[in-house]
Amino acid sequence: MKVIVDLCVIPLGVGVSVSQYVVACEKIINEAGLVSRLHAYGTNIEGDWDAVMAAVKKCHEVVHEMGAPRISTTMRLGTRIDRDQGMQDKIDSVTSKMNG
Amino acid sequence: MKVIVDLCVIPLGVGVSVSQYVVACEKIINEAGLVSRLHAYGTNIEGDWDAVMAAVKKCHEVVHEMGAPRISTTMRLGTRIDRDQGMQDKIDSVTSKMNG
Amino acid sequence: MKVIVDLCVIPLGVGVSVSQYVVACEKIINEAGLVSRLHAYGTNIEGDWDAVMAAVKKCHEVVHEMGAPRISTTMRLGTRIDRDQGMQDKIDSVTSKMNG
Amino acid sequence: MKVIVDLCVIPLGVGVSVSQYVVACEKIINEAGLVSRLHAYGTNIEGDWDAVMAAVKKCHEVVHEMGAPRISTTMRLGTRIDRDQGMQDKIDSVTSKMNG
Numbered sequence: 487m488k489v490i491v492d493l494c495v496i497p498l499g500v501g502v503s504v505s506q507y508v509v510a511c512e513k514i515i516n517e518a519g520l521v522s523r524l525h526a527y528g529t530n531i532e533g534d535w536d537a538v539m540a541a542v543k544k545c546h547e548v549v550h551e552m553g554a555p556r557i558s559t560t561m562r563l564g565t566r567i568d569r570d571q572g573m574q575d576k577i578d579s580v581t582s583k584m585n586g
Numbered sequence: 587m588k589v590i591v592d593l594c595v596i597p598l599g600v601g602v603s604v605s606q607y608v609v610a611c612e613k614i615i616n617e618a619g620l621v622s623r624l625h626a627y628g629t630n631i632e633g634d635w636d637a638v639m640a641a642v643k644k645c646h647e648v649v650h651e652m653g654a655p656r657i658s659t660t661m662r663l664g665t666r667i668d669r670d671q672g673m674q675d676k677i678d679s680v681t682s683k684m685n686g
Numbered sequence: 687m688k689v690i691v692d693l694c695v696i697p698l699g700v701g702v703s704v705s706q707y708v709v710a711c712e713k714i715i716n717e718a719g720l721v722s723r724l725h726a727y728g729t730n731i732e733g734d735w736d737a738v739m740a741a742v743k744k745c746h747e748v749v750h751e752m753g754a755p756r757i758s759t760t761m762r763l764g765t766r767i768d769r770d771q772g773m774q775d776k777i778d779s780v781t782s783k784m785n786g
Numbered sequence: 787m788k789v790i791v792d793l794c795v796i797p798l799g800v801g802v803s804v805s806q807y808v809v810a811c812e813k814i815i816n817e818a819g820l821v822s823r824l825h826a827y828g829t830n831i832e833g834d835w836d837a838v839m840a841a842v843k844k845c846h847e848v849v850h851e852m853g854a855p856r857i858s859t860t861m862r863l864g865t866r867i868d869r870d871q872g873m874q875d876k877i878d879s880v881t882s883k884m885n886g
Binding site (some may be wrong): 587590591592594602605606608609610612613623624625626627628632660662664666668673674676677678680681684 | 690691692694702705706708709712713722725726727728730732758760762764765766768774776777779780781783784
Binding site for chain 1 (some may be wrong): 808874876
């Protein structure tokens with residue numbers, strides 16, 4: 487089952503600057519070979535359900551290892567069985583109608 | 587790694603009434619032996635990361651099997667390594683201060 | 687326009703214990719006369735759109751005043767125009783089918 | 787109070803294809819003069835709290851007028867008082883460390 491996820495990992499108890507933890511998560515996602523794109527409030531990830539979820543779990547493990555005692559993550563998870571649709575397809579289906 | 591999740595599964599393409607799909611997810615969570623509590627906009631679930639995530643995946647699989655061509659789920663996922671805290675502990679830590 | 691919201695306010699830069707900030711938000715919601723119910727990963731709130739959003743804004747203002755330099759909130763917002771449905775109706779529509 | 791929002795509006799009861807509703811929301815956000823950027827699972831919006839929230843409310847109103855009987859939206863809302871930070875600053879703070 488393919489999934490498109492929007493992931494936002496928030497470490498607590500480590501101050502206001504959290505970018506180093508986001509960087510660590512980006513590396514995990516990239517090393518997993520997943521298609522992803524960072525935005526200003528999270529990261530879009532596309533891939534097989536199990537591979538994506540394994541990466542999310544590793545993000546929590548690594549961010550804890552880096553010193554964050556607590557993490558509060560939010561995710562959106564989209565699956566569909568009617569047709570194959572990637573991240574770029576979703577954006578294109580909107581922008582094509584914006585310009586139309 | 588223990589996790590407290592807040593899960594909201596939204597099936598698309600099946601009309602406005604989605605309670606039968608929520609019921610199916612509740613049954614999956616209960617049959618997995620996970621501690622959970624339904625609220626008006628989702629379900630709190632507490633348990634081992636892998637067990638909780640397996641239940642979430644099964645929710646997507648079953649809701650698709652029930653006829654939903656598309657699903658958009660949102661989750662909050664909380665982990666902490668500084669101390670053990672369950673769902674009821676989180677509520678108690680607030681309500682004790684409310685009445686104090 | 688009536689809305690049912692699920693609100694989770696996460697203050698950053700104030701350590702791992704955030705319950706005092708949740709308490710402050712609960713008081714704001716109660717004082718606004720809104721129907722609400724706390725759960726383990728947020729609070730359900732029901733009411734007029736503008737009244738609910740005014741309370742959410744006040745939560746951010748007060749949590750900043752309490753000393754949190756940064757806040758990351760997540761919300762689900764449900765509106766419907768086909769029929770009137772409250773928080774308890776949503777729960778009942780699920781639980782009645784669970785026991786059926 | 788400035789806010790960075792990540793908005794995802796999901797209309798229910800209108801089938802699986804929701805891009806026309808996303809397009810309508812993009813137009814509302816643009817016409818409000820807000821800085822925004824579409825991604826594969828939502829839209830980043832930056833601006834004054836009241837202006838952003840007025841646009842979100844208008845999205846619900848317009849999507850209902852377009853025929854959606856029910857809407858389930860998710861939002862992340864970030865505010866900070868320690869320093870001024872825009873959407874691009876957030877991305878830059880990560881990407882600069884990625885390449886470092």
